[in-house]
Amino acid sequence: MKIQRASHLGWCFGVRDAVGLAKTHAAQGPITSLGELVHNAAVLEDLRQHGVMTRHDAGDVSTRRVLVTAHGASRRRLEELARAGFEVTEATCPLVHRAHAALDDLVRRGLHPVIVGLRDHVEVRGLAEDHPGCDIVLSESDVDAIVPRGGFGVVAQTTQPVARVRALVARLVVRFPDSQVVFRDTVCQPTKDRQNAAVELARASDVVVVVGGSKSNNTRELVATCSRHCTRVHHVDAAAELRPEWFSAGDRVGLTAGTSTPDERVDAVEEWLQRMAKDDVEIHGNGEHAGAAAAARATDSGAR
Numbered sequence: 001m002k003i004q005r006a007s008h009l010g011w012c013f014g015v016r017d018a019v020g021l022a023k024t025h026a027a028q029g030p031i032t033s034l035g036e037l038v039h040n041a042a043v044l045e046d047l048r049q050h051g052v053m054t055r056h057d058a059g060d061v062s063t064r065r066v067l068v069t070a071h072g073a074s075r076r077r078l079e080e081l082a083r084a085g086f087e088v089t090e091a092t093c094p095l096v097h098r099a100h101a102a103l104d105d106l107v108r109r110g111l112h113p114v115i116v117g118l119r120d121h122v123e124v125r126g127l128a129e130d131h132p133g134c135d136i137v138l139s140e141s142d143v144d145a146i147v148p149r150g151g152f153g154v155v156a157q158t159t160q161p162v163a164r165v166r167a168l169v170a171r172l173v174v175r176f177p178d179s180q181v182v183f184r185d186t187v188c189q190p191t192k193d194r195q196n197a198a199v200e201l202a203r204a205s206d207v208v209v210v211v212g213g214s215k216s217n218n219t220r221e222l223v224a225t226c227s228r229h230c231t232r233v234h235h236v237d238a239a240a241e242l243r244p245e246w247f248s249a250g251d252r253v254g255l256t257a258g259t260s261t262p263d264e265r266v267d268a269v270e271e272w273l274q275r276m277a278k279d280d281v282e283i284h285g286n287g288e289h290a291g292a293a294a295a296a297r298a299t300d301s302g303a304r
């Protein structure tokens with residue numbers, strides 16, 4: 001078995017900075033994150049131990065200080081929090097701020113706002129709340145439901161696959177040939193890098209392991225991308241979820257991870273795979289079944 005990491009994977013600078021900021025502020029006194037700072041249970045538990053509470057509703061917050069996550073928030077929401085007496089710290093990623101600025105600019109130019117993204121995602125809600133009446137699209141049928149306008153200004157949720165975004169923009173152009181359509185590509189570079197690296201990896205692998213939380217949108221998108229180029233793709237949150245029967249002797253195993261997956265999780269998965277690969281070499285030469293031997297070893301070591 002040969003294991004290869006994607007050339008870009010795991011934590012992005014936006015998540016790393018947000019977690020660092022949260023811990024720095026928690027060291028100065030109680031603070032509550034409004035929503036999950038990172039869609040990863042292990043990271044949230046670590047933050048909790050550092051004193052960062054997580055609440056989804058401002059009404060449930062018992063601290064004076066609150067933290068806006070890397071996903072950002074609308075101006076309306078920030079003003080509401082200030083009016084309610086909270087001291088607000090923004091851990092908003094600069095690339096999310098860039099998406100807000102791009103949408104504001106398009107609207108200032110008189111274009112109708114369109115966001116490509118998940119309607120219920122906190123980042124998309126933050127973008128949409130400052131532009132009531134905007135359209136949020138994620139499929140061709142969503143685009144087909146848009147009513148005619150003189151012009152459209154389109155941005156994307158930062159973690160959307162750029163190919164999907166471009167395809168939906170192209171459909172909008174075809175649907176409204178007489179309207180102006182201006183697209184600002186706000187998909188962030190770390191997402192593009194991970195998506196491109198995932199395609200390259202999946203094409204060169206017999207099996208791919210994607211590491212990340214089940215609620216992480218960009219991790220799920222990586223799974224979907226890899227699945228288009230490789231038939232054996234497994235999504236795990238931790239090494240304990242790996243199963244020896246997923247792998248065979250001689251497999252080329254690709255490893256990638258979402259932007260919210262901490263390095264230790266990726267390293268633990270790679271270590272587990274390296275143990276499998278070692279069995280592959282040691283046992284395959286003796287004509288034994290590599291998977292069964294690795295299963296025994298993994299069980300012995302408690303890695304499962």
Ligand code: SF4
Pocket residue numbers: 012013014015070093094095096158159188189190191259
């Ligand atoms: S995924 Fe992109 S936009 Fe989101 S925090 Fe990371 S770098 Fe920033």
